[in-house]
Amino acid sequence: MEANSRWVAVTAVAPVAWGANYYVTHEFLPADLPLYGAALRALPAGLVLLALRRQRPRGAWWWRSAVLGLLNMSVFFVLVYAASQLLPTSVASTVMAVSPLTMMLMAWPLVSERPRVAQLACAVLGLGGVCLMLLTGVEGTSLPGVLASAAAMLVSAFGHVLTKRWSAGTDVLASTAWQLTAGGLFLLPVAAVIEGPPPALSAPALLAFGYVSLIATALAFVAWFTGLRHLPAGTVGLIGLLNPVTGVLLGTAVAGEVLTVQQLCGLVLVLAGVVLGRPRREGPPPLPQENRLPSPRGSERRGRLLS
Secondary structure, three states: OHHHHHHHHHHHHHHHHHOOHHHHHHHHOOOOOHHHHHHHHHHHHHHHHHHHOOOOOOOOHHHHHHHHHHHHHHHHHHHHHHHHHHOOHHHHHHHHOOHHHHHHHHHHHHHOOOOOHHHHHHHHHHHHHHHHHHOOOOOOOOHHHHHHHHHHHHHHHHHHHHHHHHOOOOOHHHHHHHHHHHHHHHHHHHHHHHHOOOOOOOHHHHHHHHHHHHHHHHHHHHHHHHHHHHOOHHHHHHHOOHHHHHHHHHHHHHOOOOOOHHHHHHHHHHHHHHHHOOOOOOOOOOOOHHHOOOOHHHHHHHHHHHO
C-alpha cells in the first residue's frame, strides 16, 4: 500500500503541473499558431530530457517512438492548444475529465486491465465533481473547440494506454525524451509550411513557453509515464482529475476568485473519486518458476515415471 501511495503521489505531479496550462496558453501564447505552439512545447522538452539521459532508441523503439510521439505529443498538443484558445478553461477541462472512463475502457483490450465496478463508479463520481466545479453557466462555448477537446481526450487516452503496453523494461526518462523529440520534429516542418516563419515572441511569451515546455511537459510527462508503469491505467486516469481541481484552486489563490458552495462540493467529489479509486492492496508477487516448490501430486507423478 505504501508503494502504491508513493506512485500515486509521483503521478499527481503531472495533473498539478497541467492545471495552469490552459490559462498560460490562453493568456500568454499566440492564439493563431497552434502548430508552432505545440512544436515549441514538445521539442525543447525532449532535447532537455535527451541531455539528461543520453540514450538512443533501439530496435522496435525507433518506430514506437514515432507512433507515440505523433499521438501523445504532436496531435495531442495541437488539439489542446486549439481547445485552449477556442474554449473557456472550465469547458475544456470538463471535456478532458471524461479521460479516466476512456482510459479504463481502452486498457481492457490493450493491456488486459479489466475495469472494476468500483473504479468505474469513482470515475463517474469524479466526472460529476468536475462538472459541479466548472459548469456554472459559462459562455463562449464553440463547437470546434469542443470537438478539438474531445479529440485530444481520445488521442491522449489511446496514446497513454499504448505507452503502458510498450514501455515495460524501458527507461522512462529516455522513452519520454524520444517521444517528445519525435513529436517536435514532426511538427516543425508542418508548422513552417502552414504557419510560415517562426513567430517573434515577447518576454512574457518566452517565460510562458518555458513553463509549458519544462514543467508542464518534460517534468509532467516523466511523472505521468512513471505512474503508468506502476499503476493501472484507470487509476492514472482518475489521478488526472486533479488537473481541473488545480485550475480552480489556482484561480482562487492567484486571481482572487471565490469558491462557491457548488464548487466546494464538486472539489470534494473529485478528491473522493481519486482517493477511492486507488488500487487495492495486492498480495506478494508470484515466485519465479525456479523458486516454486513442486506440488505433491507433481512429485508423485515424477516418482512413478522414474520407477
